[in-house]
Amino acid sequence: MIKLYNVNxxxxxxxxxxxxxxxxxxxxxxxxxxxxxxxGKSTLLRxxxxxxxxxxxxxxxxxxxxSNMNHRTIPYLRRSIGVVFQxxxxxxxxxxxxxxxxxxxxxxxxxxxxxxxxxxxxKKLGIFVKRDTIVxxxxxxxxxxxxIARALINEPKVILADExxxxxxxxxxxxxxxxxxxxxxxxxxxxxxxxxQRLMEHFPARMVELxxxxxxxxxxxxxxxEKGEDDED
Amino acid sequence: MKIxxxxxxxxxxxxxxxxxxxxxxxxxxxxxxxxxxxxIIGSSSDSFLKEITKTDSMRVYVKSPTKTSVDDxxxxxxxxxxxxxxxxxxxxxxxxYLKGSTANINYLDKIPPxxxxxxxxxxxxxxxxxxxxxxxxxxxxxxxxxxxxxxxGEKWIxxxxxIRSAVKIFLVVLTMLLTISVGIIIFNTIxxxxxxxxxxxxxxxxxxxxxxxxxxxxxxxxxxxxxIAYFISSAVVYLxxxxxxxxxxxxxxxxxxxxxxxxxYLKTYIYLVVISTIASTxxxxxxLSKVKSINES
Numbered sequence: 202m203i204k205l206y207n208v209n210x211x212x213x214x215x216x217x218x219x220x221x222x223x224x225x226x227x228x229x230x231x232x233x234x235x236x237x238x239x240x241g242k243s244t245l246l247r248x249x250x251x252x253x254x255x256x257x258x259x260x261x262x263x264x265x266x267x268s269n270m271n272h273r274t275i276p277y278l279r280r281s282i283g284v285v286f287q288x289x290x291x292x293x294x295x296x297x298x299x300x301x302x303x304x305x306x307x308x309x310x311x312x313x314x315x316x317x318x319x320x321x322x323x324k325k326l327g328i329f330v331k332r333d334t335i336v337x338x339x340x341x342x343x344x345x346x347x348x349i350a351r352a353l354i355n356e357p358k359v360i361l362a363d364e365x366x367x368x369x370x371x372x373x374x375x376x377x378x379x380x381x382x383x384x385x386x387x388x389x390x391x392x393x394x395x396x397x398q399r400l401m402e403h404f405p406a407r408m409v410e411l412x413x414x415x416x417x418x419x420x421x422x423x424x425x426x427e428k429g430e431d432d433e434d
Numbered sequence: 435m436k437i438x439x440x441x442x443x444x445x446x447x448x449x450x451x452x453x454x455x456x457x458x459x460x461x462x463x464x465x466x467x468x469x470x471x472x473x474i475i476g477s478s479s480d481s482f483l484k485e486i487t488k489t490d491s492m493r494v495y496v497k498s499p500t501k502t503s504v505d506d507x508x509x510x511x512x513x514x515x516x517x518x519x520x521x522x523x524x525x526x527x528x529x530x531y532l533k534g535s536t537a538n539i540n541y542l543d544k545i546p547p548x549x550x551x552x553x554x555x556x557x558x559x560x561x562x563x564x565x566x567x568x569x570x571x572x573x574x575x576x577x578x579x580x581x582x583x584x585x586x587g588e589k590w591i592x593x594x595x596x597i598r599s600a601v602k603i604f605l606v607v608l609t610m611l612l613t614i615s616v617g618i619i620i621f622n623t624i625x626x627x628x629x630x631x632x633x634x635x636x637x638x639x640x641x642x643x644x645x646x647x648x649x650x651x652x653x654x655x656x657x658x659x660x661x662i663a664y665f666i667s668s669a670v671v672y673l674x675x676x677x678x679x680x681x682x683x684x685x686x687x688x689x690x691x692x693x694x695x696x697x698x699y700l701k702t703y704i705y706l707v708v709i710s711t712i713a714s715t716x717x718x719x720x721x722l723s724k725v726k727s728i729n730e731s
Contacts, residue, residue: 252727273645280642290640290728292633303634304641309439351641
């Protein structure tokens with residue numbers, strides 16, 4: 202489903218954000234990407250939804266090489282990927298409903314059909330009563346749930362979550378994790394970037410640890426990336 | 435369904451950015467008003483000059499107006515390409531011709547007809563009334579024997595033709611300036627609107643919106659802007675010209691202003707729609723190619 206071959210990313214030719222990363226993620230897999238701040242977790246996620254091109258190497262998503270994808274093709278890739286950001290990336294001046302509607306407008310759905318998709322999801326996430334509330338009036342936890350709802354609304358094949366529980370208490374964090382696992386069970390591939398140890402212990406899954414842009418440890422393979430592994434293909 | 439959704443999104447965008455659009459509409463109205471005024475005055479002057487420089491005949495003065503020599507000359511003239519008909523005016527006819535065209539001037543009666551030159555009026559076919567063809571015809575006539583002078587008022591025609599050419603060049607330059615100014619106004623209005631919605635655009639990009647999905651509402655918005663501006667400016671120009679004709683020019687005997695026909699209005703409207711579509715498309719595509727990722731500030 203998702204494959205990274207010897208991927209390097211460096212910004213402005215300086216320090217490498219990712220350094221010779223090789224990774225294979227199977228369809229329907231649940232995976233944690235962990236590591237300290239600046240380890241390259243977010244960079245890895247950005248590569249997958251074609252927000253960033255690798256300086257070197259290949260990134261394959263669902264059989265497509267997204268490393269240097271044409272800008273006309275990127276939207277169709279992104280329709281199969283739901284992204285949750287730590288800082289939500291919501292429109293603060295718009296209502297919860299309007300924020301979710303944006304993800305459906307691109308399919309030219311009728312308003313009635315949009316409601317049929319949005320309302321059940323809001324109910325599931327416990328924020329249905331807030332559907333007409335302006336986002337800036339919501340708490341951090343509520344905003345996080347809106348961001349998750351937006352990522353899930355189109356039932357994506359891949360869900361990328363960057364610290365999705367960072368603003369939530371344990372109960373809310375657990376409910377979000379259960380929702381992500383539920384989507385995994387429906388066939389979605391879920392990748393969660395986090396350094397929340399409690400979460401990883403409570404919901405055990407494959408864990409890939411990054412350090413200084415390299416894979417320090419992969420719990421599936423047990424491998425550790427050694428220096429010099431980033432040789433030419 | 436898709437078309438109606440896209441149209442609605444364009445209308446919604448136009449409504450939401452009304453303050454920006456109004457400023458743009460007023461500016462375009464002003465530009466179009468000035469342009470239309472010049473075009474109407476320019477084209478009216480052009481058709482007026484065209485009318486007065488219209489040459490449908492040439493006058494040929496003969497050296498020796500004897501019957502045989504004139505008959506010979508008429509036969510030779512009839513063979514020249516572009517000649518429609520020929521009329522001979524004897525000295526007597528020439529005198530009467532002058533008297534007929536200058537009424538109430540009694541002293542002409544005291545002038546002997548012998549002082550007036552006999553001439554042949556050569557009517558020219560429509561296709562031969564251009565200055566270059568008239569010149570050619572004049573050259574051929576002058577080469578005939580018994581022709582003293584062939585005249586069609588070239589100097590005046592040349593002067594008026596120069597003025598008409600200048601007017602046409604002026605209108606072309608004005609049209610280019612209109613294109614540039616309307617294009618820039620639409621481009622900037624759309625660009626300001628895009629900046630206002632840059633965060634929305636980043637989110638649309640994130641959730642998989644195509645460029646067309648983002649572009650079309652802005653193109654519709656520019657279409658509405660230009661349509662409103664065009665119809666208002668046309669109405670204002672029409673009323674203003676009507677007022678000028680009826681209240682200012684007609685009382686002093688000037689009625690050379692000719693309002694353009696429907697075809698002109700339709701042509702101008704289509705031209706403006708094309709300009710605004712191109713300008714808005716360039717504005718959106720150049721913005722989208724520069725817009726940063728949702729992860730960057």
